[in-house]
Amino acid sequence: MANIRDVARMANVSIATVSRVINGSENVSEETRKKVLNAMKKLNYKPMMSFKTTYRELFKTIGILIPDIRGYHYSDIVMAIEEYAYSKGFDVMLALPKGEPDAEQHVLDQYFRRKVDGVILGELYGGSKLIQRFEKSGIPMVVIDFAVDEINFDTVNVDNIGGGYAAIKYLYEHGHRKILFIPGPENSPAALDREKGIRKFLDKV
Structure with missing residues (x-):
């Protein structure tokens, strides 16, 4: 059974673009929309449509x-x-x-x-x-x-900036100078905040 990734691959677009076409977004060119719809038709891909609901109804x-x-x-x-x-x-x-x-x-x-x-x-x-x-x-x-x-x-949330600051401060105050920092993924908000905390302390010493 085909999925959204198959549609994106056949149409040579991103998964997000396929989602925009399915949801009727205006931020898609007509040419791209046709490519996606043709791919969906060829693959017999049928996305689940929105449920009908009334105000305040819970889906649990x-x-x-x-x-x-x-x-x-x-x-x-x-x-x-x-x-x-x-x-x-x-x-x-x-x-x-x-x-x-x-x-x-x-x-x-x-x-x-x-x-x-x-x-x-x-x-x-x-x-x-x-x-x-x-x-x-x-x-x-x-x-x-x-x-x-x-x-x-x-x-x-946790204070990742404060955590990074406290970690490097502890090591520095105990005499360590050659410290290896292994960051997380470069676009991880938590990892970036920890690095900010480390750099904040290093800027002071």
Whole structure:
């Protein structure tokens, strides 16, 4: 069975572009739209359409988007979310786009179209522009592990700048001078903040 990646590959466009065509976005040229629609037809790809709903109706579904679940604290976070959600009669939809902005766009498109009751969002590598419409729609969103300064969402976060600062300060004050810093992914908000904290301390010594 064909999926959205197959359509994007055949049409020679990004996954995000296919999502825009499916959602009827105006930010797609007519030529590109035709290419995508032709690819969908050839592959017999039928995206799930939006559910019909009335105001205040609950779907009892929470969407979760996190970069990955392997070898990191996200596995514990997801287990805790699932346990609490199920205790309240909610289902959980989990997506792991692995830090790929196109995949993040596709997942968020699906969550938006399916009218989930809320979204819990881990690090977002594609930037805050991907979630602006959730603020306008009124769909609740909680952001974990990074800050979205320009959009008003509830956030559960740690002080990564302060953590980086404290770590390098501790080593420096204990006489260490040849210190190796292994950063995370270059577009990870948390990793960038830790590096900011380290550089903040080094600028003072």
